Amino acid sequence: xxxxxxxxxxxxxxxxTKRDVEAVLNGFLGxxxxxxxSGDKVQLIGFGTFETRSRSGRVGRNxxxxxxxxxxxxxxxxxxxxxxxxxxxx
Numbered sequence: 001x002x003x004x005x006x007x008x009x010x011x012x013x014x015x016x017t018k019r020d021v022e023a024v025l026n027g028f029l030g031x032x033x034x035x036x037x038s039g040d041k042v043q044l045i046g047f048g049t050f051e052t053r054s055r056s057g058r059v060g061r062n063x064x065x066x067x068x069x070x071x072x073x074x075x076x077x078x079x080x081x082x083x084x085x086x087x088x089x090x
Contacts, residue, residue: 036077046084053078 001009007025011018032050035042041051057073 044082046082048079048081048085050077050079052076 003025007018007022010016010025011021014021032042036050036052039052041049043049052075055074055076058071060069060071061067062069
């Protein structure tokens with residue numbers, strides 16, 4: 001399912017217009033992005049938690065040349081599913 005399908009499904013089930021649903025969805029995604037950029041986590045009880053995780057720097061290898069390269073430390077977004085979501089999928 002892509003974003004358009006999600007907007008269409010929510011619009012059909014809620015009776016809201018597609019434009020309104022898309023505005024809410026874009027607002028939600030923007031808020032989650034801003035929270036993660038500032039180092040906060042977003043916790044939706046029963047659904048899951050969006051957070052950032054730190055990856056330490058490490059030494060990698062270029063597969064074409066075999067030369068070692070330094071891979072710098074970075075932060076990555078992560079999602080951990082909540083219990084209700086896990087139970088719904090079982």
